[in-house]
Amino acid sequence: MKPLLVLAVILFSVGAFGQVAALSNQVTPVQIVDHPLHASLTPMACERPLVGGAPDAYAYAQGERPLWEFGPVSQPVSLGDVARAYRKEKVTAKKAELVFEKQGS
Secondary structure (H helix, E strand, O other): OHHHHHHHHHHHHHHHHHHHOOOOOOOOOOOOOOOOOOOOOOOOOOOOOOOOOHHHHOOOOOOOOOOHOOOOOOOOOOHHHHHHHHHHHHHHHHOOOOOOOOOOO
């Protein structure tokens, strides 16, 4: 733990020294770029459709879709039935024919 801490201190000090050595002592003033048209008033643009080139290229409708379009409705299976089926499958599962009593040494 101690060598790791010493190595981290050396690494951070070398990094800090490298940053300090790269900076110069000359003062440079901040230059803000001027944008004269940034907040000027302009007329609004004409309306353009977002989808397709023509106004009639996009259509939508409102209403309800019939239930038969969504496919068959699945009936949920109760948790008790799932547990009974799992227990029955576990009883009928194939068991190992050879069992090792002592493994390893």
